[in-house]
Amino acid sequence: EVQLVESGGGLVQPGGSLRLSCAASGFTFSSYWMSWVRQAPGKGLEWVANIKQDGSEKYYVDSVKGRFTISRDNAKNSLYLQMNSLRAEDTAVYYCARDRRVRGFDYWGQGTLVTVSS
């Protein structure tokens, strides 16, 4: 059974940093692109970043470029999102998702809440 479990969310002050993790199981993690997608409270979905199987390609939505860094450790079946210079508008539930490219995000984690507030 495919499972994605996020962790690392919490309350952080504006300008602070946080590192999210996503533990994957039930599939060959190193064979798939992976993405982070977020959802602000009461709002819609927003794709944040994705990373190729070997980490050689990474893409970001404009609003997080230069502040967020996506990475992965295939030996640990884990996906990460390092978030720096956090802003109030980054407050959201962050989901990790298996990225099948044009076939969509076929598995999602349960999400982890990040709250940026003073």
Next chain:
Amino acid sequence: QSVLTQPPSASGTPGQRVTISCSGSSSNIGSNTVNWYQQLPGTAPKLLIYSNNQRPSGVPDRFSGSKSGTSASLAISGLQSEDEADYYCAAWDDSLNGPWVFGGGTKLTVL
């Protein structure tokens, strides 16, 4: 404001057929396939339709998708109470904003 445009709400009675539209541009829907997601209250999104009209294993055939030009639609036939959820369209975008863009979501109410 989302790159893809969906109606904020839709409704229907049990047994009815409802459709949800998704409008984009030549850089996303016009040149790439569309996926649809269902998000039940308090849960993570679930892939409902991929590549315009393909259903993942386990998705009932009451759900169908189509695409024409720069627009796409999700149709739900034989509406059931458990279909009450938020529905999102998504597409790959060839512009600098990409690669993935979502619609703003449509809240479906079963009356």
